[in-house]
Amino acid sequence: MSLMSRVTTAAAAITAALTLIVAPAGAQATAASDLRTTLNTGLSEHVWLAAAATEAALAGRGGEFQSAAAALDANSVALSQAIGSVYGSAAGTAFLELWRKHITFFVDYTTGVAKKDRAKQDQAVQNLLGYADDFGAFLSSANPILPKDVVAGLVRDHAVGLKAVVDAQAKGDWTTAYAKLRDAAAHMRMIADPLAGAIAKQFPEKYAME
């Protein structure tokens, strides 16, 4: 079994376990379904737009990069609004700052790849891994049902997955780039589903019905 397959299998097992832990009793409300859909759509879109931005940046298509980056930021704002709708606007703002930070680290990594600057790449990867802990702490603090270390691990997987896309894009290996991109986009469900389930469990009066 390949490393990627093992990672995917392990992540699926973690997600399944978390989903069982946090699934609300009884039928889920429409609100819970909407939340799950919103998070899945938004997080998956994040990956596709990030990859569009890195591909444009690596190819030196400045105008396209600017547009992709703007769309990516609009996606970030929408995600923060979804979080803010649950935990309040101040929490949404904190989420947005953290989320934008990891995008900045990805821009740093992509710049390092484009310039073949190994030190810059390594620093960006270190920053991304450290960021995963912060993000895990944020979600765990907002919702104690979500273990910090599990969330951090899933975010690290996200960073590693998107890094693989950028690496393949830089090599012009489009078969690999798009295969990794599909993996990276699909992986976001591992974050979105448990997050939506945990929120529904935390606020049953809002997200679950008898």
Added chain:
Amino acid sequence: MRTAWLALALWAGWEGANPSAPVEIRTFQFRQASLEVPVGTEVVWSNRDAVEHTVTSGAPDSADGAFAGELADSGAAFRHRFDRTGTYRYFCQRHHFMRGEIRVVPHTHGES
């Protein structure tokens, strides 16, 4: 006699105690981000996030060194007593978007 000593000790403890005000750090926010306290108040920051935060006086581009605390993990606390009136800004060194402000005002008549 014993009761009198106990009352005296309680009175002394009460008289000597400084007022304190809490600031909770949760989900990467200083929850009481704008706080007004009377002079002499000890502000107590408590970290409820499972990650290190700092309480650093000033702003990210101009830390002034007036006070600084590191709150390594959830449960950690930092205390600082404000003995002079004024407005004190602070931020988290690790997460610059986290900012707060303490406004220290004179005692009003009748306040302990």
